[in-house]
Amino acid sequence: MTYALEPAIATLIDELDAISDPTHRFEATVIVEARLDAELRKVRQRIAVELYDGGxxxxxxxxxxxxxxxxxxxxxxxxxx
Known part of the structure; x- marks a missing residue:
């Protein structure tokens, strides 16, 4: 993992930890996980296309x-x- 991403990840975790109700915190983690998964799939797709670069x-x-x-x-x- 690149060090440049560490602050963004730490901020996200801090935001999740700041949710006082554990039920809401859990729900938020499920939402974040699903959203990150979807967005990371798009990033991987763009990377694969760039690497293939028309053959x-x-x-x-x-x-x-x-x-x-x-x-x-x-x-x-x-x-x-």
Whole structure:
């Protein structure tokens, strides 16, 4: 994780911790987790598209860069699946 993201993550955690009611705090964490998951999927998709760059790299190479996923999975990520 890059150090530049640490303050943003710490702020988010502080905001969640500031919710006094544990039920509301839990609900907020569920919402944040779902939202982050959706947004991170979009980021991964953009990365896969950029790495593939019209065929400069193969999806096999893209998959390797993206943590060893298969070529098929790299293509699925690029297509938003």
């Amino acid at each position: 400069i790299r193969t999806y096999r190479e893209v998959g390797s860069i993206m943590g060893g996923v298969t070529a098929q999975r790299a293509e699925q990520i690029a297509k938003g699946r």
